[in-house]
Amino acid sequence: MLPSVLPTETDHVPVLADEVVANLDPRPGETIVDGTFGAGGHATLLGSRLRGDGKLIAIDRDPTVAPFFERFRRETGIKARLHHGEFSAVLDQLASNGVQVDIVLLDLGVSSMQLDRPDRGFSYAVDAPLDMRMDPSATFSARELVNEGGERELADIFKRYGEERYAKQIVRAIVRRRKTAPFERTGELVDVIKDAIPAPARFGEGHPAKRVFQALRIEVNDELGAIERALPAALEMLRPGGRLGVISFHSLEDRIVKRFLRNAEHGCTCPPDFPVCVCGQEPALRAQSRRAIRPSAQEIAANPRAASARLRAAVKTAEE
Numbered sequence: 001m002l003p004s005v006l007p008t009e010t011d012h013v014p015v016l017a018d019e020v021v022a023n024l025d026p027r028p029g030e031t032i033v034d035g036t037f038g039a040g041g042h043a044t045l046l047g048s049r050l051r052g053d054g055k056l057i058a059i060d061r062d063p064t065v066a067p068f069f070e071r072f073r074r075e076t077g078i079k080a081r082l083h084h085g086e087f088s089a090v091l092d093q094l095a096s097n098g099v100q101v102d103i104v105l106l107d108l109g110v111s112s113m114q115l116d117r118p119d120r121g122f123s124y125a126v127d128a129p130l131d132m133r134m135d136p137s138a139t140f141s142a143r144e145l146v147n148e149g150g151e152r153e154l155a156d157i158f159k160r161y162g163e164e165r166y167a168k169q170i171v172r173a174i175v176r177r178r179k180t181a182p183f184e185r186t187g188e189l190v191d192v193i194k195d196a197i198p199a200p201a202r203f204g205e206g207h208p209a210k211r212v213f214q215a216l217r218i219e220v221n222d223e224l225g226a227i228e229r230a231l232p233a234a235l236e237m238l239r240p241g242g243r244l245g246v247i248s249f250h251s252l253e254d255r256i257v258k259r260f261l262r263n264a265e266h267g268c269t270c271p272p273d274f275p276v277c278v279c280g281q282e283p284a285l286r287a288q289s290r291r292a293i294r295p296s297a298q299e300i301a302a303n304p305r306a307a308s309a310r311l312r313a314a315v316k317t318a319e320e
């Protein structure tokens, strides 16, 4: 039986909760954008600081968050609106409509609800349709990618997004198998991955299909492209003094955020050998801390999924 889509008490534990509140510091009267609403855990934490005076703009590409949003609105009474869509597209649209906000939070990746719902096909641990779309109305799923992806393309995806050492062997086995019948289920893919890698590598370093599943998910949902596009739109929407927070779970995500913040802090885009600045670009952001903020040992013990979380936060400077 499938788990209920209705909100439950255990649906999603917001990661780095205290750190998010401390760094984004919501105040009454402010407008918050939660670009990754999920079960509304962070939205509830941040929203409670508005003390009934302020607004929340929620975004999620997964329409199944709707009951969680309704619960959020009912329980907090905060003026709120949910946009169904990819956060970079929605932020871009809001920015071009001149919407100005005080806080933008992105808590990247999949939610516990998505991972734990077998029918979504995100998990290598249960046999399910090979899907992995965060937005079930999107046309491109893991099924298309695995059955139609080129050999080189797949190997590149597994190496780049999954750091899979046996990418070539796995792709060769996938291509051999799909000639006889297309992959339909996660379990079929897991079996092929297990058989393709050397026996000692099947044990240790986590589940043998973990890296390939992560890579497929990143590609299917264009997760890195979405971050690249979203950050400039988020910066544009922020009022001076506004706060941006991004929680990533993967070094490739964190690298994009780190580079964006470094460039925005630096301002000037002149080549390093220019004796004086001619671009006139001023710093647009000030990072809240040099290093990414990581969860405490207590948080990891209570919620092992938080282990790889990294928060980067920055304040928009008064003059851009």
Ligand SMILES: C[S@@+](CC[C@H](N)C(=O)[O-])C[C@H]1O[C@@H](n2cnc3c(N)ncnc32)[C@H](O)[C@@H]1O
Pocket (backbone or CB within 6 Å): 012, 013, 014, 015, 035, 036, 037, 038, 039, 040, 041, 042, 043, 059, 060, 061, 062, 065, 085, 086, 087, 088, 107, 108, 109, 110, 111, 112, 134, 223, 226
């Ligand atoms: C880690 S969960 C967020 C959990 C949320 N912060 C909470 O406390 O309940 C990530 C959510 O963001 C959504 N998401 C991920 N990437 C997205 C994107 N590019 N555009 C819109 N939603 C996205 C996913 O569908 C998922 O619901």
